[in-house]
Amino acid sequence: MVVLANPSVVDQIPLLPSPGHRDTFAAVPVVDLSRPGAARAIVDACERFGFFKVINHGVATATMDRAESETVKFFAQAQAVKDRAGPAYPPFGYGSKRIGLNGDMGWLEFLLLAYVAAVRGVAVRVLEKMAEGLGIAPVDALSAMVTEQGSDQVFRVNHYPPCPALQGLGCSATGFGEHTDPQLISVLRSNGTSGLQIALRDGAQWVSVPSDRDAFFVNVGDSLQVLTNGRFKSVKHRVVTSSLKSRVSFIYFAGPSLAQRIVPLPELLGDGEEILYKEFTWGEYKKAAYKTRLGDNRLAQFEK
Numbered sequence: 001m002v003v004l005a006n007p008s009v010v011d012q013i014p015l016l017p018s019p020g021h022r023d024t025f026a027a028v029p030v031v032d033l034s035r036p037g038a039a040r041a042i043v044d045a046c047e048r049f050g051f052f053k054v055i056n057h058g059v060a061t062a063t064m065d066r067a068e069s070e071t072v073k074f075f076a077q078a079q080a081v082k083d084r085a086g087p088a089y090p091p092f093g094y095g096s097k098r099i100g101l102n103g104d105m106g107w108l109e110f111l112l113l114a115y116v117a118a119v120r121g122v123a124v125r126v127l128e129k130m131a132e133g134l135g136i137a138p139v140d141a142l143s144a145m146v147t148e149q150g151s152d153q154v155f156r157v158n159h160y161p162p163c164p165a166l167q168g169l170g171c172s173a174t175g176f177g178e179h180t181d182p183q184l185i186s187v188l189r190s191n192g193t194s195g196l197q198i199a200l201r202d203g204a205q206w207v208s209v210p211s212d213r214d215a216f217f218v219n220v221g222d223s224l225q226v227l228t229n230g231r232f233k234s235v236k237h238r239v240v241t242s243s244l245k246s247r248v249s250f251i252y253f254a255g256p257s258l259a260q261r262i263v264p265l266p267e268l269l270g271d272g273e274e275i276l277y278k279e280f281t282w283g284e285y286k287k288a289a290y291k292t293r294l295g296d297n298r299l300a301q302f303e304k
């Protein structure tokens with residue numbers, strides 16, 4: 001059991017063992033978007049882990065640095081000023097520690113924005129390469145779902161302040177509890193502080209993803225798992241906080257329009273392959289997801 005010197009600091013926030021060197025996921029698949037093998041590499045990574053890192057993505061370092069410095073400035077403001085950005089639900093604004101509507105707590109503060117910019121371009125290129133690698137035509141079969149009018153895109157900026165109360169105790173606070181992302185893909189960039197972990201072997205092992213501020217990390221989300229009839233894995237992930245360093249992350253969630261039907265793509269179904277999910281729209285899934293806790297298996301109710 002961990003005894004805290006100042007228990008009120010992380011009151012209500014679940015604690016996790018601090019990651020050690022042995023927990024590092026050194027084998028994160030790396031996709032070089034500028035190379036001809038990118039399409040095949042994306043499909044391979046989505047099948048094996050539902051997760052990969054993208055390099056040579058074409059987004060200027062200056063663009064990313066500016067977003068980061070603006071973010072640090074925003075979160076450094078007085079609480080009353082940040083609160084003026086509005087409550088994070090519904091649907092955009094600033095929130096702290098309380099993640100969503102159903103009682104999930106984390107050691108973080110965050111800002112939700114409607115956003116369209118460079119990172120969307122990365123998501124589109126990744127989805128185009130994915131379609132190519134899967135052998136589905138046209139090339140925008142997947143990316144059109146996020147470029148069409150009315151597509152449901154969200155950009156989330158997370159700040160995990162240091163948690164010095166936990167220093168030397170061998171544990172960390174849960175920054176963001178374990179979950180899968182509901183959309184098609186999520187594209188994440190962070191500062192140089194690690195903390196992101198992904199689950200391997202159906203959750204039997206948690207591994208830490210080494211930070212890389214020059215790269216984007218891509219998660220397969222629940223909707224893409226369904227579109228591929230389970231061939232791609234919606235990866236379970238979480239964030240653990242550091243006692244000494246703050247983490248800043250930027251996540252672009254590429255979602256389709258509310259009316260988009262989420263059903264396995266016929267081109268991907270083998271002869272006689274059983275369809276694993278009931279039909280639903282993105283709007284229906286989003287509504288159902290808001291009713292669940294973060295760590296719930298939200299797809300379970302849509303399985304056949």
Ligand SMILES: O=C(O)CCC(=O)C(=O)O
Nearest residue numbers: 156158176196239249251
């Ligand atoms: O902040 C991070 O690094 C990841 C957070 C996350 O998974 C999310 O906002 O869905």
Ligand SMILES: [Fe+2]
Nearest residue numbers: 179180181237
């Ligand atoms: Fe997430």
